[in-house]
Amino acid sequence: MKTAEIRRRYLQFFADRGHTVVPSASLVSPDPSLLFTVAGMVPFIPYLNGTVPAPYPRAVDSQKCIRTLDIEEVGRTPRHGTFFQMLGNWSFGDYFKRDAITWAWELLTSREEDGGLGFDPKDLWVTVFLDDDEAESIWRDEVGLPADRIQRLGYADNYWMTGQPGPAGPDSEIFFDRGPAYGADGGPATGDDRYVEIWNLVFMQYAITNIRSKEDFDVVGELPNKNVDTGMGLERVAFIKQGVENIYETDQIRPVIDKASELAGKAYGAVHEDDVRMRVVSDHVRSAMMLMLDGVTPSNEGRGYVLRRLLRRSVRAMRLLGVDGPTFGELFPVSRDAMADAYPELLPEFGRIQRLANAEEESFLRTLVGGENLLDTAIARTRAAGASEVAGDTAFLLHDTYGFPIDLTLEVAEEAGLTVDRGAFDRLMQEQRSRAKADAKSRKTALADLSVYSDFRAKGETTFLGYTDLVTDSRVLGLIRGGVAVDRIALGDIAEVILAETTLYAEAGGQDADQGEIVGPGYRLEVLDVQRPVAGLISHKVQVAHGEVAVGDPAETVVDPVYRRGATQAHSATHLIHAALRQVLGPDAHQAGSYNKAGYMRLDFSWSAPLSPETRSEVEDVANSRVNEDLEVVTRVLPIDEARAAGAMALFGEKYGDVVRMVDIGGPWSRELCGGIHVAHSSEIGLINVVGESSVGATSRRIESLVGPEAFKQFATERALVTELGANLRVPPAQIVSRVQDLAASLKAAEKRIAEFERQALATRVPALAAQARTVGGVTAVLEQVGDLAASDDLRNLVTDVRDRLGAAPAVVALAAAVNARPVVIVATNAAARDGGAKAGALAKRAATALGGGGGGRDDVAQGGGTDVAAIGDALDAVAQGLAS
Structure with a gap:
């Protein structure tokens, strides 16, 4: 049975029993304590805890979810997936245990030809909470499940709570027995992979407080309205119904495994570690695709970092399979085709998704090359020190700062005959995770404060x-x-x-x-x-x-009417800029976030390259032409399906209800779902002045504009500046650019002449400096302060000229100067001095220490610097001491 068919049957079964079919919420969680929708219950939390009255007494849904806490287990167990789909049926103070249990059993065990899922009752086990006599009685006496296939477990396994004061209660879980080939007999209590949990029925019937642990809390009493929260893992049911070994081999995921196998030239099922890598690729490609569908873009923080990690782990896995080049161009279309039946919205958005994936892959492949260079340097240092282990902090730096995966570090080090201090690396990783957990806990605590609004919302x-x-x-x-x-x-x-x-x-x-x-x-x-x-x-x-x-x-x-007018101008201008970007750049230029207030707007959009000045001007011209056309701004409230059918653009990550507000400016040219406040006609915007365009990530750009009176003020300021420049340069405004270019060319020529004069002046100092040579530690040494210089390159040229003048006998030159008010020392040695043990890098480092800074370099020429100009004499003395020792 196909995954999409299982989903269809589930939704239909509960719709036939009076449940409202609720569309999946975005993977981007509305809960401020969560990055993602990590469970099917997340969108329903306000209804379950009573903060917001439920709009329906019972509901059914198929919710997209993302979890990354067990990401290291992906590919290694039969059931861990980053992206998964949770089928749920919900009761908000309506039915309770009896209906929830009997309906679950009916759907699971009814024949396929009758619309059920066709499970054999003898393959199913059930767990209930150790004190839940009611649930056990329903399973045994009404469902007819044998008592020896009902097991009672404790708080850790069969009791649900959020970890915060509020609703809680026992749950009952349904397991499928895969048979003796997969483990020992004994039921779900054994904790063995033989028994796969496929359905969890949570009965929220108590209010709890003073939570000390999962097993230690105070029960306030029974809830006035008891809720049912159930979830059936779609992927888990699919792999059982399709007779495959794990979720990765189901119809929505397996095609990517096959493509990865083809690209790597390695058969799936031949080598365990290769199989794990192919499963990682299949899971992560699908997960990344679904995150990008919901508007997440790769970045170095938050949701974007999780997405980036998934994409990079996919690249890494393909690399470990022996594929060094880009593969996303072939892997992502396969995943799209496997998922499109369930998520048809993938098709119009796939161009954008593919472009984001390709850009991230190309960037990471370059990162891998850079990381290998850094690792090669670390390996060389390790060998030079006579050690056999690469430092753990080096491995962590490669992983955390440069995105270089630890297993590649281990592999490269092993090829060089070295190991990695994995213990130190793991400690640093654990410290990082602890910081992340503390941050997440603070966000979760903040969520608890929302309870103060419950009575008002009621x-x-x-x-x-x-x-x-x-x-x-x-x-x-x-x-x-x-x-x-x-x-x-x-x-x-x-x-x-x-x-x-x-x-x-x-x-x-x-x-x-x-x-x-x-x-x-x-x-x-x-x-x-x-x-x-x-x-x-x-x-x-x-x-x-x-x-x-x-x-x-x-x-x-x-x-405030003045502020409101400015805000409406800015918001409507945001819509015009968005539509102009799509007209000029194409439909892939999709809004990825915005902010507007009176007089100002900014809009982030999916795009990987800077806009040329010509393109930026074209976007501005298109938007302002729409202002001049005095387009009517029409707002309509209508069902969301009608709005989408009319081509209305929805913003990624925004939560929309069944009824939405659609804003048209110029009809379909700018048609978006929007709850904001707008002008009545585009001419009321007044003027749009694009003042900035910049990068906010490898695949996102930001455009900023002043709007209305603020836009005019900026133009007026620039006009005054042009007028002043023209007066100072004694040319009309039209000739300012050419006049400035002429002045810049003249200045460049003058600077070149000055530099030549200074070089010649420095050259005249070489004989006098060479005459200051003295013998120090068996070498001829020139150790002098030369005053103030414009650049360290001037000092370097002077040092090497003096060294060359001293001839072939062992010679060392160390000259110091103040460059831009900061002390610099440059040391040069000739071949004979180096043969005798004088190394410029070591001498420069000694000098820099005296200056309160750092330094070093090659054996022939090296540089040091610091902050204390008054210590230049001490720095030269340090060089002399180094030669004498």
């Missing part, structure tokens, strides 16, 4: 009236100060205000929050920020400027 959504009005009457529903709900706030307090209605725009979709105030009888609040802490709720961060306010008081929200 009263309903905040009504936003700002699309049409700047002022509205409302009332104070709640006040939060220091993270705690309070009854009133007074003069000078900084707090959050929850209102029933507001006209103040909360920061979202790249648009900054409105400026304004909230006023009422006897009080005035300055608005500092406006945010949506949980879905449907708007919170106003304020400072009390006058009086005091209490819960229940009337309130009037007042938007």
Whole structure:
């Protein structure tokens, strides 16, 4: 049975039983404590913990997930995958254990021809929590599962909680027995790979607090509304139903293995380590492709770093399979074809995905060459020191800074007859992981603070009236100060205000929050920020400027009209720049993030090369021509499927509901899903002045513009500058460029003449310096300070000229000067001196130590420097001592 068919049957089964079919959320998690959607429950957390009322009593979905904690296990076990799909059915205070258990059993064991999955009941085992008599009774008495195939396990295995105060409860897990060929008998309690968990049913029935460990916490009581959270691993069920050995050999993943095998010229199934590498490639290529589909781009931090790691591990695995050149151009299309039936949105976005993958692969292949050069140097140093082990901090530097994988370091070192201090490397890696975990824990703790909004959100959504009005009457529903709900706030307090209605725009979709105030009888609040802490709720961060306010008081929200006008101009300009980029560069130039406020906008977009001045001007011209056309800006609220069918662009990583707001500027030319505030006609934008275009990563660019009055001010400033330049140069504005070019050419010629004069002047000093030669430690030495020089190259030329004048007898020259107010010493030796043991690098290092800096270099010429000009005499004395010793 194909993976897509398993998914279809699951969704249909629960849809037939009154469940709302919910589309998969993005892999980019809305939870600030998570980089990714790591489990099927993540999108439903606000409903499960009661922060936001559930919009439906029961739901079913197939959720895309990414987990990287077990990334080292990928390819080595039959079930660990980075990207996976979790099938789930959910009850929010509706049905509970009996229906959840009996439906799961019905779907699993019903015949395929009747729409079920066709599992043989004798192959299934179940675990329940050790105190959950109710669940065991349902499995035994209603489902009819033999008691000897129901096992009770403890908190570690069959109890669910988030680790934070809130909902918790027992769970029941369903396992498939792969048979005696895969391990010992004894059921899931053995922990053996013979028993594969395929379904987990979580029963959230308790509220807990004071969590000391997974097994030690206080139960507050039963939840008023009990929830069901279930998950069935799609890949796990697929590999069982398809009769293969692991998830990597299923129909959505195996084609990439076959392509990797073909490219490497190695048969899959012949050598275990090669098989592991092919499975890593198949998993990581698919995972990276799905992350890029949801808008993640490679970078050195956060989600982008995880994506970069997946791509680089794929390159590394192919390299270890013997393929040194690029392979993504052949691997990614295979993964696309395998996944397109389930995710048809891959097809229109694949060009962008392939371009990102190719750019990252090319970059990493260059990195590998550079890393090998660094490693070769480290190996040479290790050998020169008579050691047999490359330092662990060197291996960690290669891994962490240069992206050079540890197993390649091990391989190259082994080929050189050396080992690597793996213990030191592992300690440094563990320290890095500990720092990352501490950071993740701090983010998770921050999430717990959202519970303060639960009671306010339960009263309903905040009504936003700002699309049409700047002022509205409302009332104070709640006040939060220091993270705690309070009854009133007074003069000078900084707090959050929850209102029933507001006209103040909360920061979202790249648009900054409105400026304004909230006023009422006897009080005035300055608005500092406006945010949506949980879905449907708007919170106003304020400072009390006058009086005091209490819960229940009337309130009037007042938007600053000047700021609002500037913000709408900037947001609409962002849409025009995005559409202009796509018109000029093509559809691959897709928005990857934006920010706009009154007078300013920036937009990040997928592109790997800098824009030429001509291209940048063309984008600006296209956008401004649309401003001049006075295009009507039309907003419509409609079902998301209709919007997508009309060609509306959705931003990667944004969460959209079933009903969306679509903004057209010039019809389909600029058509995006957007909740922001816009002008009514494009002419109201006024002017767009592109002031910057830069890189924000190997595959992303950023374009910045001033908008409206701010754009005009910038042009006015530049006009005044041009006028002043023209007056100073005594030429009309049209001739300024040619006049500046003439002046630059004249200046360059003058600098060249000056340099020649200075070189000749220095050459005249050579005889006098050579005459200062004296014998030190058996060599002829010139150790002198020569004053101030413009460049260290001048000093180097002087040193080598003096050395050459001293002839073939052993000679050392060390001259010191102040170059740009910093001390520099350059040492040169001739062949006879070097044969006698005088090394310029060692002598320069001694001099630099005296100067409070560092130095070194080759045996014939070397340089040192520091910070203390007054110590130049000491530095030359140090050279003399080095010669004498």
